[in-house]
Amino acid sequence: MTLVSKRYEVADILAAQEFCHSRSWTDGLPVVPPTREAVEACLEWALLPADHLVGVEPVRERAVTAEKLAVNAVMAGCLPMHFPVVVAAFTAMLEEPFLMHGATASTGGCAVLIVINGPVRNELGMDGTFNALAASDRATTCIGRAVRLVLCNLLDARPGDVDRSTLGHPGKLRYCLAEDVEHAPWPSLAEDQGIPPGASAVTVMAAGSPRQVMNEWTTRPEEILDTFVAEIKANMRHYSIWPGNYAIVLPPQLRAHFAKAGWSRRDIKQYVFDHARIYRREWADVGKAAVVGRHGDQEYGAMPDPEHLLIIAAGGPAGGFGAVIPPWLGPKSKAVSVAIGACVDCTPPSA
């Protein structure tokens, strides 16, 4: 296998850390030195030649090759078996509707939320239960971190360079979780997004930080969703009124109430779509009277249609805690789902 990346020799693993830190190749945490052997192992596991073109970032006209993804994945701590998920994530992020340059450069400071579905979750030891939105397991942690390192190293999305985020949020270190489908009363998020049942898949969304909510004092689906709707409406008032993809994370304790009441994904989407609405004049209540203008009575929905709500089953078994994950900025970026390891329009690697 021919690798084209420039090679450097360092004295030992500690020297490798300082070598990488000094060149701004890290997120501040230690990295695994990307040796030729480790990079080749990733590529071989994914059955990808090193020069496989995953895509081209159009604004900077920058090629995203399997080799460069693998180098960064190794640095992030990925094992070879994690690598196909990293490739799938970038395949999705390079889809035009995701608008990767805008999402990674904006002052709005979103991060790439990655939701993983299918058998690969169990194969890689992912855990969508306890601490699902944080470092719940090795695979989601390393895969999420790999995405960030690629953005920094391959696309220059380092803070102050292409990444112009005013604040950013902690998800920029890693924002990756596996859906807890086994304990959900519905088909997976990926299936809901059109991925065939049984396929492993990633869904990416340009996402703000999670806003945690709690409601342990009702079993009625409408009341549970009213709590989530209130948080969505707060985001519309305090951050951005524009409609786009929202995600809600539902833990088992709350999902059980929906299951018992016979609510489907579709029912939840429709309820949230119908109720997550504010009037433009509400901006005046939160210090934004200057931009209400003459259209104060205009009503805005959080989503253009019910399908823009992503429902994610995740979380530990106890607790009525959920989360609302808002979009980066309205409709500018759309969530994208792709199957892992499936290629519908490419030829098999030759060698």
Added chain:
Amino acid sequence: MSIEMLDPTHEADAVGLAMAGRLPALEGKTVGVISNGKRNTIPFFDAFEHALVETHGVGQVVRRTKSNYSAPADANLVEEVRTWDALVAGIGD
């Protein structure tokens, strides 16, 4: 034992960018202004347009706005640029 490691960056494979040639004078020229579309570009480019015309004698200022301020300029805008003598692309935030 030493470690040989690979470069994780693009290694400067991006297409090089160069500034366009300078016009000898702005008098009578057509200058295009592409705004990213944010609200604050309006007063800024109003003042800019005034300065171009009143101070530098620019013949015509063509104001255009991108359809999406987070995405590259639309293809029809890029095509229209060919008809201008100079272009200013500006960001207002």
